[in-house]
Amino acid sequence: MEKFKKYVSVKDEDHFYHQGAVELLIFNFLLILTILTIWLFKNHRFRFLHETGGAMLYGLVMGLIIRYVTKSPDVESGTVYECEKLKSGPSTLLINITNQVYEYQYKREISHHNVNGHQGNAMLQKMTFDPSIFFNILLPPIIFHAGYSLKKRHFFRNLGSILTYAFLGTAISCIVIGLIMYGFVKAMVHIGQLKQWEFHFTDCLFFGSLMSATDPVTVLAIFHELNVDTDLYTLLFGESVLNDAVAIVLTHSISIYSPKENPNAFDAAAFFQSVGNFLGIFAGSFAMGSSYAVVTALISFMHLTKFTKLCEFPMLETGLFFLLSWSAFLSAEAAGLTGIVAVLFCGVTQAHYTYNNLSPDSKMRTKQLFEFMNFLAENVIFCYMGLALFTFQNHIFNPLFIFGALVAVFVARAANIYPLSFLLNLGRKQKIPRNFQHMMMFSGLRGAIAFALAIRDTNSQPQQMMFSTALLMVFFTVWVFGGGTTPMLTWLQIRSVLVGVDPDEDLKAKAASQSASDLDKNTTKAESAWLFRIWYGFDHKYLKPLLTHTGPPLTSTLPEWCNPIARLLTSPTAYGDQLKDGDTVYIINNDELTENYDSSAHTPVPAQDSTGSIQATGKEDIQEGDLGLGGYKLQLQHTAGQPQKNSLA
């Protein structure tokens, strides 16, 4: 008897494993379908439904099937059992049922009104993954890839505008959405759809902050394919990347904003605490991310110079790079900061320093690895969003709330883009034209981040309503705006980069803005340029030589009395090859300036549009030392000044 029982248990366990396999298989199947569809679409140059839209569609269909075809075998769940002996919920619960002890693991706290929602079937429950999987596993590769593949030259040329849109714009968007939603909530209370105490202004702001995270993956993929104007591309890409970071930290700050007494009243102390939290978390995450990248750069640099051929082990290099970058995320999370922000800046810093120390093989490996992970993670998330519409069991769809959200999102996007563009145009030499503004307005898609933030906590009724609404907004924007990108570009007459015309124009414009930059009187612009020039000089003179093999040797940049230390810190190779190195950097740069524009115009960007996701051109990353803003001139000074300095050392 005892024996028999044991084997039954083994068989049960087997059944359990197969269950896990079935769920993973469903996702695999959806992803395979998505990939095959993308192939088909790419072959027929069909651009109305992007891969992310397709992934959502397949997820939706699969969710429908799981919901209505599979049965509900688990009758017992849904019943609430009493336990008087317990005072609080322990993480593990041992329960004696008919003389057999079972172990149960704590999952979450449930509001009383949600209890009925749990009468669903076991399959639905298993298809719902733990939100922590989103945050710890699926989002980091996407965000890291965004940072790693940032087109630094163009990004820094538009840095001021991007920062304005990202910080000020997101704050405006958050507040506008919050206010509009508060109006709708009041109306809902008025007509009796909602109880007064359920929805506070902070909840509305919370919704505002999570709906402010834009994710123009679809739009940018199409831009990339059509070779749309690089400045518009960079503005949108930069804005959305930083925007996500800002929105996440904002959401975090709002969720811990807790006024002592009346939650509807404005509590100045709590407000400033929130602002402080925001700044602290942002700065801390930034520091955490960059320091991990600096450590990676140092390790790879050390190995490159002190030990024998590092490039013999590209796998170890890649592994270390991958693990340290992920650790940046995890450490920030563990420290109570925002991992997404940390991993974003980690990506940027890795591309700036570590990338230069990698062997050519590792450069390619890391790029391909992160590209691949980004691709998979993105499609898994979009599939899951489709699934969630039917498999999530506590949806609350309130038509008024949804309509309110739609209005709010539009108005907020307009209140972000148009006034800020107007202000920025006052300062910019190269104005942001009207049609670019319309395109930016149109590209305010909501995606993975908004969804992930909304699903993080779906315990109370307001949270469920916000989650369901956010999900619908993602569907709407991805399908409607994503699908409408190509017609919109035509309608707004935004040309793609043409052969022989743009490169010259661009170069002239650059030269003009270059010569004029000293005379520029606008504060914002001048400040950022000034700040930026200082940073560039510091980076080029001290950080780059310390962390990579590029830049002048430290012996020439540090004061003379530092020479012993400088010699110690400079690698022998860098020391010897430096002059030659500096020259080649200069030569490459000059070639680059023309070649880069030519090639992007002539050829349809070789082998890079494989996924349609955002990618920097390989070249861009190699010569990342020089930055658009003022870089051209500084470069000349540097190469001219170097032999002289070298002879001094």
Next chain:
Amino acid sequence: MEKFKKYVSVKDEDHFYHQGAVELLIFNFLLILTILTIWLFKNHRFRFLHETGGAMLYGLVMGLIIRYVTKSPDVESGTVYECEKLKSGPSTLLINITNQVYEYQYKREISHHNVNGHQGNAMLQKMTFDPSIFFNILLPPIIFHAGYSLKKRHFFRNLGSILTYAFLGTAISCIVIGLIMYGFVKAMVHIGQLKQWEFHFTDCLFFGSLMSATDPVTVLAIFHELNVDTDLYTLLFGESVLNDAVAIVLTHSISIYSPKENPNAFDAAAFFQSVGNFLGIFAGSFAMGSSYAVVTALISFMHLTKFTKLCEFPMLETGLFFLLSWSAFLSAEAAGLTGIVAVLFCGVTQAHYTYNNLSPDSKMRTKQLFEFMNFLAENVIFCYMGLALFTFQNHIFNPLFIFGALVAVFVARAANIYPLSFLLNLGRKQKIPRNFQHMMMFSGLRGAIAFALAIRDTNSQPQQMMFSTALLMVFFTVWVFGGGTTPMLTWLQIRSVLVGVDPDEDLKAKAASQSASDLDKNTTKAESAWLFRIWYGFDHKYLKPLLTHTGPPLTSTLPEWCNPIARLLTSPTAYGDQLKDGDTVYIINNDELTENYDSSAHTPVPAQDSTGSIQATGKEDIQEGDLGLGGYKLQLQHTAGQPQKNSLA
């Protein structure tokens, strides 16, 4: 008040996320340490501790720290609560504790004697992952990589021997270990360490089958670095790969062997049912794995020919390849077969057909991706093994049982290798020398598979004792045998492949065995050769042209009346380029034969020993069409016969 409660809950949830981050961070940290150590070791050519041994060591230390430094904050666990209302354990339990509903998820059934073991702290419990993660996520990439990187030429040359060791050898090993352990168990019962009814003969056989899975990762890595004789390498690699598959299916079959009455008595019906199960599961898994690979080959082939440039989207290709291969594993699991076996043969088939259809970029991407995943998964498993020694809470270390296992594993390995080698040498032209046999005996390390099989179910006391013992055996064999590989090779005078000597010898031996193969009277060898030649002909004439771009066009191999179908199935490119293609294949092969041996002798294998894990040389895989056994001759016939056939068509 309500508000306050909500924010408290949000903070709790945050804390929960950070917990997940901390656990992952610990693993990341261990892996980073391991990689840095490997680097150091590789630089100092220190071969006594391999990366896997290092990973285990770090895991061990970390486990020690977690165990004795972290506190036990969760006092409530360890208490068993009664619940009279429940009849069985539901998958989700809702419990009302002080007017708040908590959701608990079913984890497992626990024996009464284990209840005390659960008084450990929450950190220990969180560091213990679900065994299904091993099976669904960590093992598949390792096994797939083994199949994908199989050196087919040498593998097929030694196919007969490898199959004998894998099937017959594993069966012998399983029975010998089972019998010896049964003796020890009887002795333990005799001296009162164990109760009679606890440990059955089937349990002993179960232990025997799981301990029969050898994992010579460490040894092979060192072989690879030292360029040890390719035949010995192939024998060991092939044996261990198939051995794992056999052991897994054997374990599965034994676990479902359930004699009706007395579990100690031999039940012929149940036994034959188990044998039937074994064969059925093995064959089914094989079929599942290969058919997924064939589907992948067909898709990539279709896209290569019917649609426009597939090679423009290497990411999609890689993604599809990855997902379909993983699906092979998951489908087999979902169908109640053995996923590991499926994914192994999927890997072999993918390398044989699909690899030829991939664009050069995808070829490299897939290789690097699987290499990387293999590397990470392997090190995670070994780190986890180290951790498990201290974090697993129900260890039962019985000195007598452990000693018994040590003896049994040795005796069983000897009973596998020496008699089978003797039998095989009767039939082999190229005998397996004495020192190779000793080396194979010495290389019987236990690793990931044995551990994963043992941890799959650790509910009863016998299972816990087996798990603890298996873990110790892994430690012992990896550290002692793994560390002793280099001295052992020297002691046994196994030369590495030397410049200018071995290649010629090898070629001559090959030519000799080639010309003699027809005269060979030994049944096993002749049979495998005969069977093999038929398979090769079929594969070359029909499957290759159908699934890839290599081989002759179908129009020339199918009978004349099939021509319309053949034309339909043959891609225009293959049809047109075939003659040229056939020639280049021949040329490449001839170059290969010499170049391959030369390069492996002259240069220290460029960029491939990055991890020390088993990798085929790139070349080997590219020209995988020709197989060692008879391939040389058939190739000549094919290229000679082709123009003639082509003119017929």
